[in-house]
Amino acid sequence: MAAKAIFKKPQSLSDKEFTYCPGCHHGIVHRLVAEVIDELGIQGKTLMVAPVGCSVFAYTFFDVDGTVAAHGRAPAVATGMKRAMPDKVVFTYQGDGDLAAIGTAEIIHAANRGEKITTIFINNAIYGMTGGQMAPTTLLGMKTTTSPYGREVDREGYPIHVSEVLKELSGVAYLERVAVSSPAEVRKAKQAIKKAFMTQIKGLGFSLVEVLSTCPTNWGLSPIEAINWLNENMKKEYPLGVFVDKVGELK
Amino acid sequence: MAEKVMVKGNEAMGEAAVRAGCRLYFGYPITPQSELTEYMSRRLPEVEGTFLQSESEVAAVNMIYGAASTGTRVMTSTSSPGFSLMQEGISYIAGAELPSVFINVVRGGPGLGDIQPAQSDYFQGTKGGGHGDYHLIVLAPSSVQEAVDLVQLAFDLADKYRNPVLVLADGMLGQMMEPVEFPEFRDLNTLPDHSSWAMQGCEGREPHKITSFDIDPINLEKMNLGYQKKYREIEANEVRYETEMIEDAEYLLVGYGTMARILGTVVKMARNEGIKVGLFRPITLWPFPYKELESAAEGKKALLTVEMSMGQMVEDVRLAINGKMHVDFYGRTGGVVPTPEEVLRELKKIVERSE
Numbered sequence: 034m035a036a037k038a039i040f041k042k043p044q045s046l047s048d049k050e051f052t053y054c055p056g057c058h059h060g061i062v063h064r065l066v067a068e069v070i071d072e073l074g075i076q077g078k079t080l081m082v083a084p085v086g087c088s089v090f091a092y093t094f095f096d097v098d099g100t101v102a103a104h105g106r107a108p109a110v111a112t113g114m115k116r117a118m119p120d121k122v123v124f125t126y127q128g129d130g131d132l133a134a135i136g137t138a139e140i141i142h143a144a145n146r147g148e149k150i151t152t153i154f155i156n157n158a159i160y161g162m163t164g165g166q167m168a169p170t171t172l173l174g175m176k177t178t179t180s181p182y183g184r185e186v187d188r189e190g191y192p193i194h195v196s197e198v199l200k201e202l203s204g205v206a207y208l209e210r211v212a213v214s215s216p217a218e219v220r221k222a223k224q225a226i227k228k229a230f231m232t233q234i235k236g237l238g239f240s241l242v243e244v245l246s247t248c249p250t251n252w253g254l255s256p257i258e259a260i261n262w263l264n265e266n267m268k269k270e271y272p273l274g275v276f277v278d279k280v281g282e283l284k
Numbered sequence: 285m286a287e288k289v290m291v292k293g294n295e296a297m298g299e300a301a302v303r304a305g306c307r308l309y310f311g312y313p314i315t316p317q318s319e320l321t322e323y324m325s326r327r328l329p330e331v332e333g334t335f336l337q338s339e340s341e342v343a344a345v346n347m348i349y350g351a352a353s354t355g356t357r358v359m360t361s362t363s364s365p366g367f368s369l370m371q372e373g374i375s376y377i378a379g380a381e382l383p384s385v386f387i388n389v390v391r392g393g394p395g396l397g398d399i400q401p402a403q404s405d406y407f408q409g410t411k412g413g414g415h416g417d418y419h420l421i422v423l424a425p426s427s428v429q430e431a432v433d434l435v436q437l438a439f440d441l442a443d444k445y446r447n448p449v450l451v452l453a454d455g456m457l458g459q460m461m462e463p464v465e466f467p468e469f470r471d472l473n474t475l476p477d478h479s480s481w482a483m484q485g486c487e488g489r490e491p492h493k494i495t496s497f498d499i500d501p502i503n504l505e506k507m508n509l510g511y512q513k514k515y516r517e518i519e520a521n522e523v524r525y526e527t528e529m530i531e532d533a534e535y536l537l538v539g540y541g542t543m544a545r546i547l548g549t550v551v552k553m554a555r556n557e558g559i560k561v562g563l564f565r566p567i568t569l570w571p572f573p574y575k576e577l578e579s580a581a582e583g584k585k586a587l588l589t590v591e592m593s594m595g596q597m598v599e600d601v602r603l604a605i606n607g608k609m610h611v612d613f614y615g616r617t618g619g620v621v622p623t624p625e626e627v628l629r630e631l632k633k634i635v636e637r638s639e
Binding site: 077093103109114118 | 308310334343346347350353483486487491494497
């Protein structure tokens, strides 16, 4: 009897091996994005913009047309693409250093213009690629290689809440913060990503999904410990939930 | 034949871009080029194009990157401090080999400088400007008509070589009104087809990847050698320059853009006084006409380079002359434009010394 495939790689993921560390959530999120692209049937018209950071290679992991933006500039690059090709689906994939530090102006203005692009925002409270430096989203008290005494308000200021900032902007049409720490959360995250892409396809405005993610390597924790740390600490600082939803129920 | 119309340089360059088939503009206001940005904001919607005022020059150049990666004709314009902000993105665009057009209406610097005409961004335009081994093609108009012509050429060269092209103007050219004859509108169906490499959706083909990035040094070196091969081809094919009265000249003036225009007047004034002088004007600042200048300078008694800067192009002039003769320099900066009279005085000093 021939074996029946019951689980396979999404078509929109390439055969290239991920470069991510064990226990890192990038891989889960990549798969979810690819599944959504497959299910919406948009692989042939999707353009992706990878960031600078651990996911700099993301443009090779997805089997869609792709490029890498300069650090933080992905929303501007995506804006140029979308304005040139309004019938294509354009998404950026960005980490917290890229999006919330060096790229703050670009994300705020793309969101505020209601740019019809989708952003997948990975918040792991640390710089991964460069080796564990402080991010704008680093929690108070958290030790990193550039906040070796722990982040302190007087010295480094507060962690920035990107979704809470963006929700005030009128151009934002879909905005949700999710996690992928459990199978139930993974399913919910996929729905959020799907709604974000639907928002763009329907031409409603800017959409973003913030994903709370682990960085076991730079947090100095095992993958399981990292998930527990995320659940206990990051979710308190960054509560999950839908901030803006102009797309409504998906059929 | 189209009739001549009086147009301000900044607006003329915008109209030239529209006629070249450019339907996309991203930019940020800055004096003395804001009329170009304003012109595009009202002109592009008339031709079903798209104008977007970016939040900064940093964003603008990255919008150019995004639009150019789809193979669509796209441009921006700015002035010196704004062009500095764009350097990071231009380096990425050069590395990713994306056709795009930049106009820098140069003003006095460094820093905030002022808003008067200058030529002190020559190094920035011709020697890279951003990080890495790359070159822009740099075109320097000396009249509003030539600015119109060179904007057209800029788009064609950008497409031909998949390289960013810079039109290096200055505040004088941007602000001045002159009679101009515009070319016909480019038929959009005749624009180059970039579908073999551009990001337009991978339906029915392998995905296209566009990047200035390779983590493997051997591969990145290969990419760089590819850029260099292209640059040698551009150097071989695209050098442009003009001369005035150099055949019987004993002295040679060298200048580009607005300064060359003034030097043309100096040539006439000097000849009226019996000084045999000619003018060499580079039109492409990169590739620079090294060989052509070297032969033009042959047998001359002396050579004077004049710039609206403290001496930038003069370094290329000296490379061209390669120590064979003394190269004099005269320049004013900070937005001060040398008058024909003061250049003539400088020339006479050199003549006295050389006779």
